[in-house]
Amino acid sequence: EIVMTQSPATLSVSPGERATLSCRATHSVRNSLAWYQQKPGQAPRLLIFGSSTRATGVPARFSGSGSGTEFTLTITRLQSEDFAVYFCQQYNNWPITFGGGTKVEIK
Amino acid sequence: QVQLVQSGAEVKKPGSSVKVSCKTSGGTFNSFAISWVRQAPGQGLEWMGRIIHSLNIPHFAPDFRGRVTITADKSTTTAYMELSGLRSEDTAVYYCARDEGDDSSVIFDNWGQGTLVTVTS
Numbered sequence: 001e002i003v004m005t006q007s008p009a010t011l012s013v014s015p016g017e018r019a020t021l022s023c024r025a026t027h028s029v030r031n032s033l034a035w036y037q038q039k040p041g042q043a044p045r046l047l048i049f050g051s052s053t054r055a056t057g058v059p060a061r062f063s064g065s066g067s068g069t070e071f072t073l074t075i076t077r078l079q080s081e082d083f084a085v086y087f088c089q090q091y092n093n094w095p096i097t098f099g100g101g102t103k104v105e106i107k
Numbered sequence: 108q109v110q111l112v113q114s115g116a117e118v119k120k121p122g123s124s125v126k127v128s129c130k131t132s133g134g135t136f137n138s139f140a141i142s143w144v145r146q147a148p149g150q151g152l153e154w155m156g157r158i159i160h161s162l163n164i165p166h167f168a169p170d171f172r173g174r175v176t177i178t179a180d181k182s183t184t185t186a187y188m189e190l191s192g193l194r195s196e197d198t199a200v201y202y203c204a205r206d207e208g209d210d211s212s213v214i215f216d217n218w219g220q221g222t223l224v225t226v227t228s
Contacts, residue, residue, distance in 0.1 A: 001169070034214050036152075043202055043218035044152065055216065087152055091213040095168040096142070096154040 002027050002090050006099035012107040013078050021102045023071040023088035031067045032092035038101075039084045047086075048073065075104070109134040111141075111203050111219035118225045119193050126189040127222045129203030140208045141186040142215065143177060145199040153199075158186060159208050193226045200224075 031051040036044035048064035156167040204215035
């Protein structure tokens, strides 16, 4: 099983600033990596797939990068609605696995 | 636009079973797959298993194999997840999530609203 590790667990950022979230895999997942945003009481929402492709309707301030074992989600100019928990997910190998999440909170 | 609507919250006793449904609308039922993902209180996401509707062949995460049953009813475009041998650690919100049915691209672009299952004596 591929273990996904996200860092940091919590990221404190001021509105308007940039947030950089990391996701690391124990083995290469090529570019088979997705990012999700989850707000309290809601289901996750797909943001990024294929490591860097934004899902439909996702603002351009969200960008993903990386391949193999190291991935990054960057959110530029954080807005109030961006404060949430973010999960990465690999889909290169069975079983599908998720990272433990990074909570982006208001500084 | 595909919509997934799940059944309501459940309270179960240890050792019993729970069956959660996920009614789909929109899209072509046979062309996509449904996974079940759970989230314990304050915790992360855990993939449990998946079924491709056109094949009706499920895949399971090792931790759940033998304890979870995933089925799909094409006539009602509804997917089901049944978890047996419930224990307190199974208390979680259970989500159904859709992907395009491609085994090499299991990306969840639609999610149900979640079903809280509470296991308590």
